[in-house]
Amino acid sequence: MMELRKDPITRSWVICGDEAEASVSSGGFCPFCPESGLPLQVVATSPTVNGSPWSARAVVHPRPLYGIDGEPGRSGNGLYDTMRPVGAHEVLVENARHDRHLWNADDREIEEYLALCGQRIQDLKGDVRFKYISVFKNYGPMSGQEFDHPTSEIVATTFVPRRVLYELRAAREHYRVKERCVFCDILHQEQEQRQRIVEVRGEYMAGCPYAPRVPYETWIAPRNHEAYFERTAQKSGAMRDFAALLRRTLFRIRTIADGFHMVLHTSPNTVHRSETLGFWKTIEDDYHWHLEILPILGNKAKSYTFKEVYYSPVSSETAAAILRERPTE
Numbered sequence: 001m002m003e004l005r006k007d008p009i010t011r012s013w014v015i016c017g018d019e020a021e022a023s024v025s026s027g028g029f030c031p032f033c034p035e036s037g038l039p040l041q042v043v044a045t046s047p048t049v050n051g052s053p054w055s056a057r058a059v060v061h062p063r064p065l066y067g068i069d070g071e072p073g074r075s076g077n078g079l080y081d082t083m084r085p086v087g088a089h090e091v092l093v094e095n096a097r098h099d100r101h102l103w104n105a106d107d108r109e110i111e112e113y114l115a116l117c118g119q120r121i122q123d124l125k126g127d128v129r130f131k132y133i134s135v136f137k138n139y140g141p142m143s144g145q146e147f148d149h150p151t152s153e154i155v156a157t158t159f160v161p162r163r164v165l166y167e168l169r170a171a172r173e174h175y176r177v178k179e180r181c182v183f184c185d186i187l188h189q190e191q192e193q194r195q196r197i198v199e200v201r202g203e204y205m206a207g208c209p210y211a212p213r214v215p216y217e218t219w220i221a222p223r224n225h226e227a228y229f230e231r232t233a234q235k236s237g238a239m240r241d242f243a244a245l246l247r248r249t250l251f252r253i254r255t256i257a258d259g260f261h262m263v264l265h266t267s268p269n270t271v272h273r274s275e276t277l278g279f280w281k282t283i284e285d286d287y288h289w290h291l292e293i294l295p296i297l298g299n300k301a302k303s304y305t306f307k308e309v310y311y312s313p314v315s316s317e318t319a320a321a322i323l324r325e326r327p328t329e
């Protein structure tokens with residue numbers, strides 16, 4: 001039985017418990033291929049753009065870490081806080097085809113996948129129990145990848161994950177002092193300095209952050225201010241350049257790294273506004289959605305995984321220069 005525990009010092013939540021040994025065998029069939037015929041709980045499906053049965057779809061995770069029913073039932077035991085892992089855990093099948101990844105699919109297919117991400121986020125935010133919706137992807141042998149089929153995951157939680165909370169607090173503080181979005185300020189400076197940009201495509205920019213956590217860390221963000229990914233994703237045509245830039249960036253990264261983690265950062269569920277003492281009052285102006293890609297360099301993984309301070313043996317400027325020269329298809 002898994003439970004959520006709050007670290008009493010850093011105040012971040014972890015999901016923790018003794019998991020039963022996974023004994024799921026699909027007998028060699030991929031459960032996500034349309035022809036597998038295995039029973040899946042389909043949540044949403046995007047229409048086809050090229051004659052395949054569908055272009056992307058969301059299904060309930062076959063072994064969910066979070067359960068959809070009930071209340072978190074937060075309780076304390078002395079210093080320690082715990083709650084039930086109430087939430088939603090879905091697999092986002094990126095493509096009907098087993099061999100079409102985000103770096104080699106059609107841009108139109110990737111657009112459908114991104115629209116589906118937006119739709120699922122919007123829909124899950126309708127549930128007031130959920131404070132944050134995470135979309136992420138683990139790819140490659142060292143990443144914790146679960147399935148062979150091209151998939152991402154979406155998780156709705158009753159808390160805001162630590163990294164996002166740090167960003168939200170810092171963005172709000174920057175806005176309080178400067179009345180500007182910190183991400184917009186960074187994007188402007190990067191466009192002036194032109195040292196860490198990988199590629200600009202329409203409204204979007206891919207670049208290596210000034211202080212990377214891992215070598216070749218790359219972010220993609222809209223160049224104009226927008227706090228909510230799902231709002232952009234649901235505007236017709238707004239994701240076309242993003243789809244192409246995502247595909248080209250992942251293609252570049254895959255020529256350097258065996259795997260990667262990818263995570264979308266967007267605004268939390270702001271229906272909790274009143275309860276949080278105005279915490280989200282300026283969020284529309286202070287937060288800015290973006291996608292973070294953290295490559296996993298197989299042989300170097302060890303050298304930075306266990307350090308207390310992030311260490312990157314490749315500077316952001318060199319990383320961006322190398323990525324710029326890499327093939328994109």
Ligand SMILES: [Zn+2]
Binds near residue numbers: 033097
């Ligand atoms: Zn498959």
Ligand SMILES: [Zn+2]
Binds near residue numbers: 183185288
């Ligand atoms: Zn901004």
Ligand SMILES: [Zn+2]
Binds near residue numbers: 167265290292
């Ligand atoms: Zn972020």
